[in-house]
Structures are given as structure tokens and as C-alpha cells.
Amino acid sequence: MERLAGKIILLSGAGRALAAMAAGAIASLSQAPFDFPLAAFVAFPLLVWLLDGAVAAPERRGLRRLVPAFLVGWMFGFGYFLAGLWWTGNALLVEADLFAWALPLAIIGLPAVLAFFYAIAAALAKIAWSDDIGRIAALAVAFALAEWLRSILFSGFPWNAIGYAAMPVPLAMQSIAVAGATGINVLAVFVFSLPALLAGREHLKLGAALGIGLVALHLGYGALRLSQAGLTDGAQNIAVRVIQPSILQSQKWDMAERDRIFQAHLDLTTRPAEQDAAAPDVIIWPETSVPFLFGDRPDALAALGAAVGDDQRLLAGIVRAQAAADGGTDYYNSIVVIDGTGEIVDAFDKVRLVPFGEYLPFQEFLSRFGLRQLAQNIGGFSAGTTRRPLDLGGGMTGLPFICYEVIFPGIAPRGGTDARLLINVTNDAWFGDTPGPHQHFRQAQLRAVESGLPLARAANNGISAAVDGYGRVIDGLALDAVGVLDVAIPLAEADTLLPPLRPGLIGWGLLLALGIAAIANNLRSRDRVN
Structure with missing residues (x-):
């Protein structure tokens, strides 16, 4: 494993870009309809090792030092969204005479734009990077923040959030009722990335214990909750x-x-x-x-x-x-x-209307270039209020x-x-x-x-x-x-085995805890070097 990690870390140029795109494409296999979470256990260690090798030249200062990590994150995201969202182009073929020209915008343009969220995540994680489990925590926190931003910016498009890879069946879905989407995203990336520790000895036992423990807790909670659920007898x-x-x-x-x-x-x-x-x-x-x-x-x-x-x-x-x-x-x-x-x-x-499907963002400007929404026969939709x-x-x-x-x-x-x-x-x-x-x-x-x-x-x-x-x-x-x-x-509400706190609070609490751990580990690593 150390030899493989070493080869990936030393990749540069086109080799690094292709490896990052391939890792992202592999990660997409963890989503429906493939539902193969093991793919994420391959993809995210590859991303960790690629980021290990994404080091800027010594003369670069400030944000420029984050450019190699930013590019790796973008390539990973582009591969992930290209492999996971290529089907959006089918909508343009319904009226191919009008919209076939826009196929590259849907199949390539959308993944290219969404990939910037993962690029920012990779660059943000690199700020708190270290040589051990701390970098895994940093990556998990950064990706969870990116997924949150993806759900709110520019009207939001949180399709295929990484955390969904950890919830392919009802047994594995119950944790979202406790941790919320943010908590699942941060924990999923953390656990998926832990195999990267196999390339070294530091924190290997801690990582194994945390990974096995979190997976067991995730599935065990689901099994316990479902065992007490059933279709409630006598429910309306x-x-x-x-x-x-x-x-x-x-x-x-x-x-x-x-x-x-x-x-x-x-x-x-x-x-x-x-x-x-x-x-x-x-x-x-x-x-x-x-x-x-x-x-x-x-x-x-x-x-x-x-x-x-x-x-x-x-x-x-x-x-x-x-x-x-x-x-x-x-x-x-x-x-x-x-x-x-x-x-x-x-x-x-x-x-919530679908951008470019039901309405055209920045319509006055973009319509000058011949762009229009798919629902063009009625000139687009207006949004409801509540x-x-x-x-x-x-x-x-x-x-x-x-x-x-x-x-x-x-x-x-x-x-x-x-x-x-x-x-x-x-x-x-x-x-x-x-x-x-x-x-x-x-x-x-x-x-x-x-x-x-x-x-x-x-x-x-x-x-x-x-x-x-x-x-x-x-x-x-x-x-x-x-x-x-x-x-x-x-109509009985599923309310068994739930904590009194709201899932959003618990999810952001998990993100904050891992973020503090990542920063503390990064500072400790710097002290060791100095």
C-alpha cells in the first residue's frame, strides 16, 4: 500500500489530473442506481494521496500555494459529476432541433461548474493539512462545508451529495434523522478516507478503530431503530x-x-x-x-x-x-x-424552480446569446412564495x-x-x-x-x-x-430512538468537533517540524 501511495503522491501534470478524474468517477459508483459504497473507500484514499502530493513550488506564497490542491479537487469533482450527471443531457434531446446544440453545456458544463465546490473543499482542507489522521478530518470538514454551500448558492443543487453514498438502503438511512445531511456528509468523507492511513503507520490503529466503530454505530443504530419500528399496529x-x-x-x-x-x-x-x-x-x-x-x-x-x-x-x-x-x-x-x-x-x-429548465437565470443578459429555458413554450415559470x-x-x-x-x-x-x-x-x-x-x-x-x-x-x-x-x-x-x-x-410518525436535539445542530456540532481536531493536529505537526 505504501508503494501505491508513493506512486500516486509523485504523480504530476496530466498523470495527476487523470488520476483525480478517475477517482471522482469511481466515487460516483457509490450513488444510485449502482449503490456500491466500497467505491468511495477507493476514491477518497486516492484523493488524499493526490492532495499529499499537491505541493506548490517553494517560491509561491499566500493563496497561490493552494493552487495545486485546488486543481486536484476540481479534477476529482469534474470526474464525479461527469460520471454521475451525464444523463441531464437527455432532457435536451426531447426537442433536439432546438436544444441539441446545448448538450456540451449540460454534459460537460454543469459538472465543470459543480466541480468548483470540490476544488474549494480541497484547497480549504490543504490549509489544515498534516501527515496523519488530521488531514482526513480536514478533508471531511471541507467537503461537508462544500456540500452545504452547494445546497444554498445560486438557488442550490445538492444532487448526489457524498453522504448519500453511505445510505444505500433503509438500514443505513436512519442516521440522517440524528445527524442531518451535514453530519452524514462529514462522517462519510471521514470514514471513506481512512484507508489512506494504510500507507503509513501513524494513527493507523486509531483510524481503524474509528472507522470500524463509526460504521458499526451507523448500521447498528439503523438496525435497532428499524427493529422497533414496523408498520405501527393500529396506526391511522x-x-x-x-x-x-x-x-x-x-x-x-x-x-x-x-x-x-x-x-x-x-x-x-x-x-x-x-x-x-x-x-x-x-x-x-x-x-x-x-x-x-x-x-x-x-x-x-x-x-x-x-x-x-x-x-x-x-x-x-x-x-x-x-x-x-x-x-x-x-x-x-x-x-x-x-x-x-x-x-x-x-x-x-x-x-424552487429548476434553473435553465423552468426559468433562465440572468434572463435579460443570457437571452442575448440565444439561451432559453427548456419550458420555452410558455416563456418559463414564475416561483411560488410559500x-x-x-x-x-x-x-x-x-x-x-x-x-x-x-x-x-x-x-x-x-x-x-x-x-x-x-x-x-x-x-x-x-x-x-x-x-x-x-x-x-x-x-x-x-x-x-x-x-x-x-x-x-x-x-x-x-x-x-x-x-x-x-x-x-x-x-x-x-x-x-x-x-x-x-x-x-x-400515518404514524417515525419517532423512535431520536435525541432531543435537532439533526442540524448535531450535524454542525460534529463538523465543528472534527474541524477543531484538524486544526489542532495541524498546529501540533507544525510545532514538531519547528
Whole structure:
């Protein structure tokens, strides 16, 4: 191992860049749908050794001394995001005549931009670098900070955070309810990087003890929590029907297809329930499932009212139009709640819009260069202002998330809402049969564990599912399947074996503790040298 580490440390130029990109690409295999955490145990030691060798020339001073580490971090991030997010380019092929020219921007440009977060992390870690376990702590803290920044800057895009690699199954998901996303990120990078200590003898026993102990604690807590969970006997249930029509994205807004698409949704809505399934209390259609504006088709609401029973509610994803103050029209990506009379009794407008998909950042400037959002047929969407629970009838409420809103950690804080169900509607048909829908679903699962609330998810082409508050799939529909999911979702909140402190506080406490340890170790190393 020392010989391998030595060769990697001595790499320079193109060799170092290629090794860093390869390490990042290997790390992406730890994410869904591959779910191979061992890949991260290979990738992060390689990154540690590459940073060991990322030493600036003696004459460089100040921030210039961090440039080699910055470049290694950028190459690692570029490899990670290129291998993990290449599928975003599929969305541009739906209307290839308009957007195929932008494929390099999606496939290469997005990873290139996101890689700067890991570049900053590597440079920041290098400030507190040492020759032993202290550098592992420094790298973990720096990456956790980078993931936090990635979730908030420029509207945020925390897709495939490193910590998700440590949570491929419900057994390994429970710790996020205690440590939060920040705590999981810092601990995951710390544990993944510990094999780098095999190249030396200092702190090897300490690293082995910490690594084995943290993994055992992580999985042991998950096993203990799940053993006390179960689907609570006697818990109040809500009967939900999830509609998955699998409409091709190329047909979705075709004027000639709209009646057929709407009727396909209605047919699935009125399909008789299986023999052992209860009649649904709530029926959920996917994002933008209604293929026209209600204002243009007043008959549509009457048809929906006829399809919905007197005691039922239907949640449908629609495009909502509203007169703007300037005399124009604002469009919203929305969910409406419709009762048995065909009346809209509640609604929610999407708060977090997808940059370049639903709106164009810096539109006045970028439009001069021919750039526009994918939703160009309506000129882009406007953002809603607040997220609030929707009235599901019978005293039930559900907290709505449209599409990628569900990827943001902490958006459904435990005890922070009166809702008893999370609702996620989405349309991943843009991305076809790629890793994208699997990664999206994984992040939705983790929001259920964070909040302790069950999740009902309707996706146009999948993955649609019902998930309990422990992240376990109660039932689901495979990608590209056409059908309905009739499921009784228990509404008991998953609150077993939780500390009194909020996960965010615990996560930042872990980050602070490791940060102090890294700085102290760095100072001690300098004293030793001097």
C-alpha cells in the first residue's frame, strides 16, 4: 500500500489530473442506481494521496500555494459529476432541433461548474493539512462545508451529495434523522478516507478503530431503530392511489395528443381497485399531468369531478396561469386539489424552480446569446412564495414537493409541520431510463427519513412509490411501467430512538468537533517540524 501511495503522491501534470478524474468517477459508483459504497473507500484514499502530493513550488506564497490542491479537487469533482450527471443531457434531446446544440453545456458544463465546490473543499482542507489522521478530518470538514454551500448558492443543487453514498438502503438511512445531511456528509468523507492511513503507520490503529466503530454505530443504530419500528399496529392509514401513465415527453405537449393523454389519466383514476385494496381517499397524478390550461378547457374540471368520488380528493399537477401586474401572464408549476364536485379546493405553486429548465437565470443578459429555458413554450415559470400543507380532506394534510424540490436536505424538518404525509409529484420522463430517476427517488426516500413522515410519490414514468417514515418502500411501480399503485399508508410518525436535539445542530456540532481536531493536529505537526 505504501508503494501505491508513493506512486500516486509523485504523480504530476496530466498523470495527476487523470488520476483525480478517475477517482471522482469511481466515487460516483457509490450513488444510485449502482449503490456500491466500497467505491468511495477507493476514491477518497486516492484523493488524499493526490492532495499529499499537491505541493506548490517553494517560491509561491499566500493563496497561490493552494493552487495545486485546488486543481486536484476540481479534477476529482469534474470526474464525479461527469460520471454521475451525464444523463441531464437527455432532457435536451426531447426537442433536439432546438436544444441539441446545448448538450456540451449540460454534459460537460454543469459538472465543470459543480466541480468548483470540490476544488474549494480541497484547497480549504490543504490549509489544515498534516501527515496523519488530521488531514482526513480536514478533508471531511471541507467537503461537508462544500456540500452545504452547494445546497444554498445560486438557488442550490445538492444532487448526489457524498453522504448519500453511505445510505444505500433503509438500514443505513436512519442516521440522517440524528445527524442531518451535514453530519452524514462529514462522517462519510471521514470514514471513506481512512484507508489512506494504510500507507503509513501513524494513527493507523486509531483510524481503524474509528472507522470500524463509526460504521458499526451507523448500521447498528439503523438496525435497532428499524427493529422497533414496523408498520405501527393500529396506526391511522390513508388510502392513496398513485397514477403512473408513462407519457413520453415528446408527446406531452403535442396538441394532437392532449385529449388522449388526459383520458389515459382518467382511465387510470377510475380503474377498479384490486380485490383487497380499499377505495382511495386521495388520488395523486404526476407533475404537469393535465396537458392544457384549465382556462382553455372548462370541461376538464367537470370530467375530473365525475372521476372523483364524493369523499375523495384528487391532486393533479398542472400549469396554472395568472394575470401579471404588467398586463402579461405568469405561469406556475402547480398542484391543485380537486373534490368530487370538480371544484379546486386548494393549490400549491412550486417554490424552487429548476434553473435553465423552468426559468433562465440572468434572463435579460443570457437571452442575448440565444439561451432559453427548456419550458420555452410558455416563456418559463414564475416561483411560488410559500410551502404549506394541502388539504386532503377528512382533517388530513400533506406537505407538497414538486419535482426536484424534494432533493433539498432539511426542507421537511421533523416536527416543523402539521402535515402527516409528504407528497412528491414529478416528471422524470425528460431523462429516460438513466440513473437520474433512481437518484431522484433515493433523495425523496431520505426526506421521508429526515422528517419521519411517510411519502407518496407520483412520477409520470416512475419511480412512483409509497415510502414509510423510515425510508422503506411499502409498494412501488418500476420505471416506465403504466399503472396505478393502491396502497394504505400508515400515518404514524417515525419517532423512535431520536435525541432531543435537532439533526442540524448535531450535524454542525460534529463538523465543528472534527474541524477543531484538524486544526489542532495541524498546529501540533507544525510545532514538531519547528
